[in-house]
Amino acid sequence: GQQLNQSPQSMFIQEGEDVSMNCTSSSIFNTWLWYKQDPGEGPVLLIALYKAGELTSNGRLTAQFGITRKDSFLNISASIPSDVGIYFCAGQEGDNDMRFGAGTRLTVKP
Amino acid sequence: GAGVSQTPSNKVTEKGKYVELRCDPISGHTALYWYRQSLGQGPEFLIYFQGTGAADDSGLPNDRFFAVRPEGSVSTLKIQRTERGDSAVYLCASSHTGTSGRKSDTQYFGPGTRLTVL
Numbered sequence: 772g773q774q775l776n777q778s779p780q781s782m783f784i785q786e787g788e789d790v791s792m793n794c795t796s797s798s799i800f801n802t803w804l805w806y807k808q809d810p811g812e813g814p815v816l817l818i819a820l821y822k823a824g825e826l827t828s829n830g831r832l833t834a835q836f837g838i839t840r841k842d843s844f845l846n847i848s849a850s851i852p853s854d855v856g857i858y859f860c861a862g863q864e865g866d867n868d869m870r871f872g873a874g875t876r877l878t879v880k881p
Numbered sequence: 882g883a884g885v886s887q888t889p890s891n892k893v894t895e896k897g898k899y900v901e902l903r904c905d906p907i908s909g910h911t912a913l914y915w916y917r918q919s920l921g922q923g924p925e926f927l928i929y930f931q932g933t934g935a936a937d938d939s940g941l942p943n944d945r946f947f948a949v950r951p952e953g954s955v956s957t958l959k960i961q962r963t964e965r966g967d968s969a970v971y972l973c974a975s976s977h978t979g980t981s982g983r984k985s986d987t988q989y990f991g992p993g994t995r996l997t998v999l
Contacts, residue, residue, distance in 0.1 A: 813990030871923030
């Protein structure tokens with residue numbers, strides 16, 4: 772089963788608001804990743820983090836690799852309607868076996 | 882260039898039948914992964930290929946599931962004697978080298994095959 776605890780499960784926000792979601796794990800990971808999945812599509816990589824403490828931005832998205840290597844968060848600033856979708860965190864320990872959280876379903880109301 | 886493609890996009894079968902799901906990875910990617918995604922869940926790892934060989938098949942749920950990649954490119958996931966619990970979206974991903982911790986190793990996902998077992 773999955774080892775990652777992702778929260779919240781779902782979020783309903785107004786356009787323009789900021790969003791924050793996070794993942795925690797009982798295991799240490801070498802890499803943390805954040806993906807977005809639209810209906811009928813595969814997950815698309817948003818941000819990849821490779822070092823403990825690393826803070827990385829991609830446009831309005833910011834993610835951090837926790838110091839303990841057991842957690843990560845993703846922030847989305849000034850949300851827009853196209854941010855709607857399911858966001859997954861994923862942790863990778865070695866060369867394979869990437870483990871995913873259960874996802875955060877984001878709804879943005881115009 | 883073309884991304885990861887998967888066929889068919891949808892497959893409906895009856896309990897007990899055999900199915901094959903195909904994945905065409907990004908050209909030049911040596912690593913290929915199969916995942917299974919149940920409704921409301923994140924993808925779960927099934928198997929990882931490095932070239933033609935299965936480097937890690939620890940995620941395959943039982944011996945009804947088998948995957949091949951005979952020429953190190955296209956892969957086929959095979960499910961024998963399908964059960965209703967096998968219904969899920971089967972995702973394929975590929976990466977350049979399969980070595981974690983480097984940007985070149987990002988996994989790129991296909992759109993998935995939605996398998997429904999009646």
